[in-house]
Amino acid sequence: MNVNFTAKPINFKLGDYLNKGFELLKKDFGGILGGFLVTMLMSFIPFCGYLAMGNFYKFLRNKSKGIPASAGDIFNFDDFMPYFIIQLILTAGIIALYIPIIVMIPTVSYMDPDMGRTGLPVFFYLYMMVFYVALFFIIVKAFYLPALISLKGIKDIKTAWKMSLVMTKNNFFNILLFVIIAGIIGSLGIIACGIGLILTMPFAYVANYFAYEDALQQIGHDEIAEIGTKGTF
Template sequence: MNPQSVNFKLSDYLSKGFELLKKDFGGVLTGFLVCFVMSIIPFCGYLGMGNFYKYLRKKSKGLPASPGEIFNFDDFMPYFILQLIVLGGVIVLYLPLALMMPAAAYISADNGGGGGLPFLFFPYMLVFYVVLFYFVLKGFYIPALISFKGIKDIKTAWNISTVMTKNNLLNIFLFSLVASILGSLGAILCGIGIILTLPFTYAANYFAYEDALQQIDKDEIAEIGTPETF
């Protein structure tokens, strides 16, 4: 691989996600439901997601794919470690808030019930979400690197992802926001409909991953020159 900042094609990924759904909606939906079942198993949510992306790759390329492949545990350990890191990060970010609550209540009591909590709470939550989104966006390509490139070391995957997302954080944020809104329309319009629309988010993400990995793949022939034909 040749890690570099990728050319993020927001609209292409959304349109290709819709095309894949139209092409094989039943297959994508079945895979999503199996992925959902995997997410119920403790510490297997990220693994199910990663395996679902492998399944979508086969579907998009017209290769035979069975939903049962999503119950594959070959990548369990890297996704397990990733989940522990995410959980630990959230706990670390929430810990100051847990310590802040008693102090805020005390200040509020001293002020006769006036504005101690909002004064501390809202600035902290703003910083909390900025930090959270920053790390989530910088690690956007980690699932693709684990599932498609077989990178088991989370630190290595993180380092590569940070290079790939350079100068693209806003585009990735907008893409994730639009894909999430479109994928959640089923819940907004009709609760059960989320099962029909949420697979779109995964399909769009898959195409974002696939295109980015193609951009960073080394073309060894291009690097050494076209070999002579004898």
């Protein structure tokens, strides 16, 4: 059963999430690595990548709270439909954004510089700027979707999206910076010919988990406070 709550802008604590992620990873690296490898394995199943990620966050919640957790729990399909819908929407959106690029690239390559026609290349670069701005906007504004679906149990995508929009309000650059930092750390394993990815990539997921859990706790705390306040009258 879902607990109703009113979404609000979150006090985003970038440094805390990175530190807590490192501490949990250091405390139980073997168990978390096992869960991460199962997550990667499940991701090879068509349309199950986001589902595996969401289940991994449930796994990390149990690990962080000292609740027995098995990597096999990640093979759970209870949240398949919400994540399937998200993947369809994202795929359609990305295709829509890439269509103009696919059309413009051949046209740009056949232009004669001597003719002085520079309008299309300029438009192409402007479009690429818009493309990346739109991409970053979606990444940031959809940041809390996995938390709301997997950890809060909200199955309606429209509701989860609206809540994520509110929760990310006034934190766009903080969240974007967090995503970039976690992504860079998670990708450092490439230096070790790819093998190191199994050592660094789990960190990004663990740090994300603490960002999600803190956001839900902030809202949950407000709910309890609100109930207590109403009970005094």
